[in-house]
Amino acid sequence: MAPIKAALLGFGTVGQGVYEALKTHREQLQAVLGEEVVIEGILVKDGSKKREVDDHVLITTDFDEILNIDGLEVVFEAIVGEEPGFTYLSRALDKGCHVITANKVMFARHGRTLLDKAEALDRYVGYEATTAGGTPIIRSISQLLQVNEIYSVEAILNGTSNFILTNMREKGLPFHEVLKSAQKLGYAEADPASDIEGYDAFYKLMILSELSFGETPKWEDVERKGITEVTAEQISVFKDWGYKVKHLARIRRDRDQFISSVKPMLVDADYPLYGVEDVQNAIMVETSLAGKVTVQGAGAGKLPTASAMVEDLTYVLQPHSLRRKKNSASISEEGSTEDTNSTLVGEYVVIGSSEGFHGADEVEILKQEVKGDLVYLLIECQVSTALLLEENRDLVVYEVAGKLKKAEGRAEQKDLLLKKVINL
Template identity: 85%
Template sequence: MAPIKAALLGFGTVGQGVYEALKTHREQLQNVLGKEVVIEGILVKDRSKKRELDEHVLITTDFDEILNIDGLEVVFEAIVGEEPGFTYLSRALDKGCHVITANKVMFAKHGRSLLDKAEALGRYVGYEATTAGGTPIIRSISQLLQVNEIHAVEAILNGTSNYILTNMREKGLPFHDVLVSAQELGYAEADPASDIEGHDAFYKLMILSELSFGETPKWEDVERKGITEVTREQISVFKDWGYKVKHLARIRRDRDQFISSVKPVLVDADHPLYGVEDVQNAITVETSLAGKVTVQGAGAGRLPTASAMVEDLTYVLQPQPVTRKKKTEQHADNNSESTDFTTVGEYVVIGSSVSFHGTDDVQILKQEIKEEHVFLLIECQVSTATLLKENPELAVYEVAGKEKNKKVEQEQKDVLLKKVTNL
């Protein structure tokens, strides 16, 4: 029986992992698919570089040579950047190939275009590896979308940031020391900006938004903040108060608008992502029928990412793959009296001095002075927290999972209001 012919675009860490996984799991794949999967060609930047590959494999710098492989069925894309990845995969679909990608930047920007083209051509785009390595987030959400509606997504999507925050807390080390350790272990790149500034998690969140809601918010409207300003002192107080700081990517659809962010957030032991540590990734999906569903696994690395791409391969090539279901528009507005309510949440405010003025209700739940900084745990309206964040002298952390709609009368505001000046 003729094998399934595939090609690899890129032979870096991920590309090598895919090649290795296809070889080491050849028998398992053949049992599932009924055919052997063979890499026929690999697109590289430098043909002269020595590589340990089967003799029959075409090594080329010319993408046209890849497309001209007779009987090519699948193209794995494991290169970096928006281009030429998008052009390559678009041309591969036109040629009649299924495509599988790990390129999160490209897919965040062009995923909808590729999915629409694939649907029109009767082909398939696999993109499990774009979001969280070996954690089956994409397929889990796709399965939920068969019946459930997705209300919200909350996730730890960057293993590097999670590793740094975990080790700052557990070892009491400053940010820079843990970053150096992460680089030495291969968890962080020489230039770690994409991870620690939140860009990596942002692109992944946009991919999950497209999948969950059929669209994304305007990118400029998404609050994005990295972890570079999280200090050892802050983490120590958070730990004493029973909180962990996590770099969370979150999106919720509220009627006709999105509420979305990628930023450091505090979680307590009741939060489903509280125990996700080191380089692990996890996602919690809030659904209409199944409630909250959490999936956790390895977030990155050669073999976890390769695993996601190989699983995509089996998903498309089995006799009756599940058809991707487009998400219908949501018109949920179950609270006709929403204008009578305000959203209230809990926040930790940190500064050398903290003052509250005005008429917004602020309830102080806890306070501590440590190393000349005032730490306040408060309950207040979201509008109040937004104003506080605009003050450059203050650090403001949201406590996840504490949001609630609260009917606020003026007399309640007067009782709750506490002014704190020059603590």
């Protein structure tokens, strides 16, 4: 039988991982697909650099040479940035190839365009590797969408940030020291901004939103905050109170609006993602029939990401693939698990000057601790803290995940409770 001809766009860490995985698992792939998968060409930036690949492999800087490979069936894309990745994959689909990508930035922006084009051309776009490395969340959500409606997604989507927060808590080290350690271990890039400022997790959340709900919120409406302002002292206090800081990406569609954020939050031992540590990723999906489904695994790295791309390959090329043609997920009026007509209250930890803070939200103090000139307060208040923050520009606020509940008529206590806070 003729081999399945494939090409690689990019030969950095991920591209090399795909090439290695196809060679080391050649027999397994042939057993599954009935044919051998062979990389025929690799697109690179520097054509003069020596690569450890088979002699027959075309190494080129010209994408047209890749498209002109006779009988090319699959294109793996592992380059960085929106362009030229989007253009390359769009042209590959036009040529009749299936495409598989690990490019989260490009796919967050252009994924729907590529998916629509692929459907029209009866081709396939694999994008498991764009969200959580070797964690098979794309396939899991796609399977759930056969019947279930999805209400919400909550996830730890960046292994670098999770590693930093875990080691700050376990070793009592400041942020900058753990970041240096992460860089030495290869968990963080020389320029770690995408990870530690929350952009990486944001792009991944937008991809999951498109898959789960058929659309994304306006990007500018999504609250995004990184972990650079999390301090060792804060983590120490939270640890004493039974909380961990997790950089959570969350999205819920409630009727005609999205509630979404990417930011540090506090979780206790009852929260499903409490035990996800170091470079692990995990995604919890709340569904109409299956309830809460959690998938956990390696979030990044050469082989976990390559694994996701190779599994996409087997999915599309198996003769009896049951892949969905198009996401038709919708959210009914009853899709929300909360009654938005009732006031919701939640728990927060606020950190500010020991003189206290002022605000119009209903507030009740549950716990407090003074550290030098700062006071740490665990409070219960209305879920919207916008006014509280507006009137207290220096206040640091951490939301406690999973602590939303219905208000119980405490509005008459508001003035008294605020006085208690102010008089600390």
